[in-house]
Amino acid sequence: MPNPKLQLVEAPVAGASDRSVINTRSISKIFSLPEGPVTALRDVNITVSKGDFVSFVGPSGCGKSTLLNIIAGLLPPTSGTAELYGEAITSPSRRMGFMFQTAVLLPWRTVEGNVLLPAEVYGMDPKAVRDKARSVIEAVGLKDFIKAYPKQLSGGMQQRVALARVLTYEPEILLMDEPFGALDEFTREAMNLELMRITQSAGITCIFVTHNITEAVFLSDKVVVMTPRPGKVSGVVDVTLPRPREIETMKDPAFADLIFEVRNLLGRHI
Amino acid sequence: MKHVDQWTDNTTQRRQDWYFRLGAIGIGIAILALWEVLPLTGLVNPIILPPFSKVAVALFTLMQQPFFPGHLAVTFNEIIIGFIIGTLLGLGIGIALAVWPSAKRLAYPFVVGFQAIPKIVFAPLFIAWFGFGQTSKIVMAVVIAFFPVLINTMVGLESVPSDARKLMRSLKATPLQIFWKVSFLHALPIIFAGVQAAFTFAVIGAIVGEFVGSQEGLGYLLNLYNFQLRIDRAFAVIVILATIGAAGFFLLEWADRKFIFWRERS
Structure with a gap:
């Protein structure tokens, strides 16, 4: 049964529209380990369009984090190129913000100090960023914790600080590596709704790595399904559910169909 | 963020701290007393171990x-x-x-x-x-x-x-x-x-x-x-x-x- 929603990735990227922000052109990554070379990614071609929310979903070892790191400019591909607006990515860019599975906060800095860290690294005057930082900290719901230290915050609140740290610098693209994977189910759901609200209203292009299919479908415009050994894209699912989405969206029969579609693409790899 | 569990709440905790502190002081006093008394009894030669007061x-x-x-x-x-x-x-x-x-x-x-x-x-x-x-x-x-x-x-x-x-x-x-x-x-x-x-x-x-x-x-x-x-x-x-x-x-x-x-x- 041919599925009209399924776009094979082997479709020519050359035809990608002007809206494309990130393209990967037959990216492969081989890690040389003492046990021998390991192919983490083989011939990956994907396109991310402006304002889209794209998830990379797949089991451990499918190379989804490796791909994200390559796009972030933190890891060079073995062959192929990742492009940002048509230019090869060779190092991190201020147009892209990166979020980790843990908040990665500096324990000796307050919430505000942590949010201002990139300003110092960028050589900006922290005073010039302070107002912006405060309004973003308020927007993520930490108004009363501006002067608090990380150890005084819960895991969810720490991850909000990490979100504020990245959003303060108005990235065009937000790269997230299982950002809420370490949080409990309830906090994760709340964070997902908030993330969607903020990135939608700011028109930020998002790439989101996760192994949670429900989360991927709920958040995304496009779900890139990846399978391991070697890591490759087995298909892309377009999520046409209307926005804004709420928890009720999950009751939609189309939502369940999409989850099964992703599952089918994962095949017997899980 | 106080850590409270049902077995040792804060008051019991504080009371225990005091017991241990008093215990440590008690042991210290006992050692000094022993140090003072032993040389006087002749059990230990006062030339080798002079009493605490000396x-x-x-x-x-x-x-x-x-x-x-x-x-x-x-x-x-x-x-x-x-x-x-x-x-x-x-x-x-x-x-x-x-x-x-x-x-x-x-x-x-x-x-x-x-x-x-x-x-x-x-x-x-x-x-x-x-x-x-x-x-x-x-x-x-x-x-x-x-x-x-x-x-x-x-x-x-x-x-x-x-x-x-x-x-x-x-x-x-x-x-x-x-x-x-x-x-x-x-x-x-x-x-x-x-x-x-x-x-x-x-x-x-x-x-x-x-x-x-x-x-x-x-x-x-x-x-x-x-x-x-x-x-x-x-x-x-x-x-x-x-x-x-x-x-x-x-x-x-x-x-x-x-x-x-x-x-x-x-």
Whole structure:
């Protein structure tokens, strides 16, 4: 049964529209380990369009984090190129913000100090960023914790600080590596709704790595399904559910169909 | 965020703390009482172990002797200078080895080998090289004191979480920015534990140096009183040295709590 929603990735990227922000052109990554070379990614071609929310979903070892790191400019591909607006990515860019599975906060800095860290690294005057930082900290719901230290915050609140740290610098693209994977189910759901609200209203292009299919479908415009050994894209699912989405969206029969579609693409790899 | 569990709430916890504190004071008093009584009963020869009260008197009179401040100052200087040089040396070498991998690979066998040597064996050598004055004692203090700082600096700098480095790389931070804004501060709690050990070691180094060959200092006095069998005064010197060691330790402990406020404490 041919599925009209399924776009094979082997479709020519050359035809990608002007809206494309990130393209990967037959990216492969081989890690040389003492046990021998390991192919983490083989011939990956994907396109991310402006304002889209794209998830990379797949089991451990499918190379989804490796791909994200390559796009972030933190890891060079073995062959192929990742492009940002048509230019090869060779190092991190201020147009892209990166979020980790843990908040990665500096324990000796307050919430505000942590949010201002990139300003110092960028050589900006922290005073010039302070107002912006405060309004973003308020927007993520930490108004009363501006002067608090990380150890005084819960895991969810720490991850909000990490979100504020990245959003303060108005990235065009937000790269997230299982950002809420370490949080409990309830906090994760709340964070997902908030993330969607903020990135939608700011028109930020998002790439989101996760192994949670429900989360991927709920958040995304496009779900890139990846399978391991070697890591490759087995298909892309377009999520046409209307926005804004709420928890009720999950009751939609189309939502369940999409989850099964992703599952089918994962095949017997899980 | 108070941690409350159903078995030991705060009041019980505080009461237990007090019991233990009282218990410790009780044990201390018992030891002093035993020290006082044993020599009087004749079970222990009072020449070998003078009663506590005699030691207290000896301490009081010793501190009033005109020669005493000079000896105290000599040893105090040796400890402080040895501690500062040792700490800076350990910090410098530790940083160099941690940030420069080939230096570490070259130097590490020597570091490990040097660590295995009981450094006290160098004391007679340092007297031969640097004379009977303060220099040989300071060198001894430095040689013993710099080691814990060196090791802890290396361990601390190498334990920086890779995600923190990656965050800085994603911001295009320079190696210097990564070092000062992340690595060094991350390593500081571990480095400071080494600095605390360094102080105790500097005291040992200075005293051992004085034992082996000197004409002044508290170690010299202790040795002298020992030979003269004035054990009460020998104990008095020990009390003074113990006070210096404890004072330094608690001062550093206080500094640690004040400046390294983010340290995880159990």
